Amino acid sequence: MEAARFIGGDKCISAIRVRVDGIDQLTPQAQSKIEAVASEIHRKTGLDVDIMVGSSPRPVLILRRSDPVELATGIPDLGYVEEWWVQKNVTLSYHRRIQSGHLLLITALLLTGGLFAADMAWADLLARQRTLALQKALGWRSSSLMTQTLRRALLSGLGAGAGGTALAASILALARHPLPSLPWLLGIPLLVTALSLLGSLYPALQAARVLPIPLLQMAGLRHRARRPERTRGRSGSFLLPARYALLGVARRWSRSLLAGLTAALAAGLLVLLVGVVTDRAGYLSGTLLGEYILVQVEGYHWMLVGVGLALAAAGMGNSLLAGVLERRRDIGVLKALGWRTVAVARLFLLEGAVLGLLGGVAGTALGLSVYLALYRSVGMGMVWALLAGLGVPVGGGVLAAAYPARMAARVPPVEALRAE
Amino acid sequence: MITTENLTKIYTDGAPVRALEDVTLEIAAGEFVAITGPSGSGKSTLLNLIGTLDRPTSGRVVVDGVDVGTLRGNALADFRRERIGFVFQMFHLVPTLTALENVMLPLVPYRRGLKFRLEDRARELLEAVGLGDRLHHLPGQLSGGEQQRVAIARALINTPKVILADEPTGNLDSRAGAEIVALLRQLNRERGVTVLVATHNEVVAQAADRTLRLRDGRVV
Known part of the structure; x- marks a missing residue:
C-alpha cells in the first residue's frame, strides 16, 4: 500500500494483485490459507478482495493514466486501452481450461510418441521377417509369433519408459526442482509401455500372417513396382532423381505414412503455435471439441513441439534407413555404373526432403484447420506459420536423411553382384 | 586394351579363399573374348577386378592405358562411368524406373556436361537393341531377354571402351540367350567395343574370337 501510494499518489489505485506465497496446488488447505490472507487484507485496509487461481488473462478495457514521471515529462493520459487482464470470479473454470489446453498439447505429443512406437515395431518386423518365416517353417504357431512380437514391444516400452522417466527425474533433480x-x-513408464504395445498391435498381426515359403526363397524384400503401365508425358532426365525419391517413399508407403504422420503432427503444432504467437499475442484461446481452451504459449510448449519434431526426424531417419538397406543392390548398381559417392548421397537426401515435405504439407493443413476452427480468420503472421510448417519438416527430413545417405554412399559397388 | 599382371585375389572373410591366382593376360582392343570355367573358378572375380568393382590382393590391372590400382574414390567412379559398361546375370535394372530411365541412369547426375541429349541417346540405344516399342515399360513388364537388352543399352550409354558381361545368358532360356549373344557380337563388330563375357554356355564361347579357360583361379 505504501509503495502504491508512493508511485500513484492517493486516489489512483484501481487494483492490486497479491500473490500468496507457497500456494502451488488447489487444495482445501490452500483455499483456507488464501481466505485467511484475504480477510486480513480486507480487515486492515478496507479494500475489496477477490480470490483467483492462475493468471490467465483476457482482454479488458482500462483507463490508462500517465504516472507522475510521465506527467512531469509532458506525456498526457493515454486514454482507454485494451489490456490482457485476469477476470474476476471465474478462477476455477479458468484453471480447468488451462488444464484442458495443456492436455491437448500433451495428447498430441503422446500421439506422436505412439506413432513412433508403431514405426519402430514395424521396422523391427521387417528386419525379422526372414527369421519369422523360418520359425513358421519350423512349426511355430501364428499366435506364438504374435505374442513374441508383443513381448518385444512390452520390453522395449518398459525399457524406454523407465529410462525416460529416470532421465527426466535426474534432470529435475539436477535443476533442484521437486520430483x-x-x-x-x-x-x-506404464503409459509408455501401453503406447508401445498399442503401436505394435498391427505389426504383431502381420507377424502372425508371415508365410514360411515365399520369404525363405526371397533374398530380401520384394521389389514391387507401384506405377502405372505407361508414364504420361515426357520422362526427362531432369526430374528422374525427384521421381526416384518419390517412388522410394511410395514403395515403403506404410512406413512412410507413419513417419510422415509423426512429422505432420509436429508440423501442425508448430503452425498453430507460430500462428498464435505472431497473430494472437501468444494466447491460444477458443473452443475446440466443445471445450473452452486458454493457454499462454510458453517455452515449454515449444519444447513439446521440439520433442515432437525430434521424434518425427528419428522416425523419418528410420524409414529412410530401411529404404537404403532394402535397396543396397540398386545402390551397388549405381556405384558400378559410375555414380560418384556424392551423387548417391544426394539422391537419398532428396528422398528425405520429399518425405519431410509430404509430412509438412499434411501437418500445415492440419495446423491451419485447427487454427481456423479456433479463430475463423488468419492474420499476416500465418505466412510465417506456413513457412515454418513446410520448411521445418523438409529441413528435418534432410537432416534425418544424413545418416541413411551416408550409409548409401558407402555401399560398395560389388554389392550389385552379391549372390542371391 | 586390357592387361592383367600376376593378378591374385584372396577373400579373407571367413576361411581364406584363393579366388584368383597369378593371372596374367592381355586382351586387344576390339576383341570378343569368352572366359569359361566351372562355377567358383574365378570368372566373376576376374571381371570384378577388371571392372574396378573390387580390389586385387596383389597384381596389376591396366585398362585402356590406365593402371586402375592407382585410382581412388571419385576417380574410380569416373573411370567406370567413362570407360566400362556392365551387363549382369541378374540384369539389375531399377524396378521402379522405365526402360528409358534405366538406360539414362548412369549419366543422370552428370547430364550437364554432355554434348548430346541424354534422353535422345537412350531412345536410340533402345531402338538399336530392338526395344523401340518398349521405352516406357517397367522391368517387371518385360521378358528376361528384353530386360537384358535394356541392360545392354544401359551399358552402351557412355560409349564404353569395354563391355564386361558376367553370365549375361545365365538367367535366360536358350533362344533369348542366343539373341543376346548375337546382339553383343553385333555391337562388338559395329561399334568396335571390346567385349569380355564370363559364361558357362558353350554357345557363347563358340561365338567368341578367343576363349580363356579358368580352373581354380588359374588360366589353363
Missing part, C-alpha cells in the same frame, strides 16, 4: 509424486513416477 513428481511416486504414482506419476510409476505411471509414466
Whole structure:
C-alpha cells in the first residue's frame, strides 16, 4: 500500500494483485490459507478482495493514466486501452481450461510418441521377417509369433519408459526442482509401455500372417513396382532423381505414412503455435471439441513441439534407413555404373526432403484447420506459420536423411553382384 | 586394351579363399573374348577386378592405358562411368524406373556436361537393341531377354571402351540367350567395343574370337 501510494499518489489505485506465497496446488488447505490472507487484507485496509487461481488473462478495457514521471515529462493520459487482464470470479473454470489446453498439447505429443512406437515395431518386423518365416517353417504357431512380437514391444516400452522417466527425474533433480509424486513416477513408464504395445498391435498381426515359403526363397524384400503401365508425358532426365525419391517413399508407403504422420503432427503444432504467437499475442484461446481452451504459449510448449519434431526426424531417419538397406543392390548398381559417392548421397537426401515435405504439407493443413476452427480468420503472421510448417519438416527430413545417405554412399559397388 | 599382371585375389572373410591366382593376360582392343570355367573358378572375380568393382590382393590391372590400382574414390567412379559398361546375370535394372530411365541412369547426375541429349541417346540405344516399342515399360513388364537388352543399352550409354558381361545368358532360356549373344557380337563388330563375357554356355564361347579357360583361379 505504501509503495502504491508512493508511485500513484492517493486516489489512483484501481487494483492490486497479491500473490500468496507457497500456494502451488488447489487444495482445501490452500483455499483456507488464501481466505485467511484475504480477510486480513480486507480487515486492515478496507479494500475489496477477490480470490483467483492462475493468471490467465483476457482482454479488458482500462483507463490508462500517465504516472507522475510521465506527467512531469509532458506525456498526457493515454486514454482507454485494451489490456490482457485476469477476470474476476471465474478462477476455477479458468484453471480447468488451462488444464484442458495443456492436455491437448500433451495428447498430441503422446500421439506422436505412439506413432513412433508403431514405426519402430514395424521396422523391427521387417528386419525379422526372414527369421519369422523360418520359425513358421519350423512349426511355430501364428499366435506364438504374435505374442513374441508383443513381448518385444512390452520390453522395449518398459525399457524406454523407465529410462525416460529416470532421465527426466535426474534432470529435475539436477535443476533442484521437486520430483513428481511416486504414482506419476510409476505411471509414466506404464503409459509408455501401453503406447508401445498399442503401436505394435498391427505389426504383431502381420507377424502372425508371415508365410514360411515365399520369404525363405526371397533374398530380401520384394521389389514391387507401384506405377502405372505407361508414364504420361515426357520422362526427362531432369526430374528422374525427384521421381526416384518419390517412388522410394511410395514403395515403403506404410512406413512412410507413419513417419510422415509423426512429422505432420509436429508440423501442425508448430503452425498453430507460430500462428498464435505472431497473430494472437501468444494466447491460444477458443473452443475446440466443445471445450473452452486458454493457454499462454510458453517455452515449454515449444519444447513439446521440439520433442515432437525430434521424434518425427528419428522416425523419418528410420524409414529412410530401411529404404537404403532394402535397396543396397540398386545402390551397388549405381556405384558400378559410375555414380560418384556424392551423387548417391544426394539422391537419398532428396528422398528425405520429399518425405519431410509430404509430412509438412499434411501437418500445415492440419495446423491451419485447427487454427481456423479456433479463430475463423488468419492474420499476416500465418505466412510465417506456413513457412515454418513446410520448411521445418523438409529441413528435418534432410537432416534425418544424413545418416541413411551416408550409409548409401558407402555401399560398395560389388554389392550389385552379391549372390542371391 | 586390357592387361592383367600376376593378378591374385584372396577373400579373407571367413576361411581364406584363393579366388584368383597369378593371372596374367592381355586382351586387344576390339576383341570378343569368352572366359569359361566351372562355377567358383574365378570368372566373376576376374571381371570384378577388371571392372574396378573390387580390389586385387596383389597384381596389376591396366585398362585402356590406365593402371586402375592407382585410382581412388571419385576417380574410380569416373573411370567406370567413362570407360566400362556392365551387363549382369541378374540384369539389375531399377524396378521402379522405365526402360528409358534405366538406360539414362548412369549419366543422370552428370547430364550437364554432355554434348548430346541424354534422353535422345537412350531412345536410340533402345531402338538399336530392338526395344523401340518398349521405352516406357517397367522391368517387371518385360521378358528376361528384353530386360537384358535394356541392360545392354544401359551399358552402351557412355560409349564404353569395354563391355564386361558376367553370365549375361545365365538367367535366360536358350533362344533369348542366343539373341543376346548375337546382339553383343553385333555391337562388338559395329561399334568396335571390346567385349569380355564370363559364361558357362558353350554357345557363347563358340561365338567368341578367343576363349580363356579358368580352373581354380588359374588360366589353363
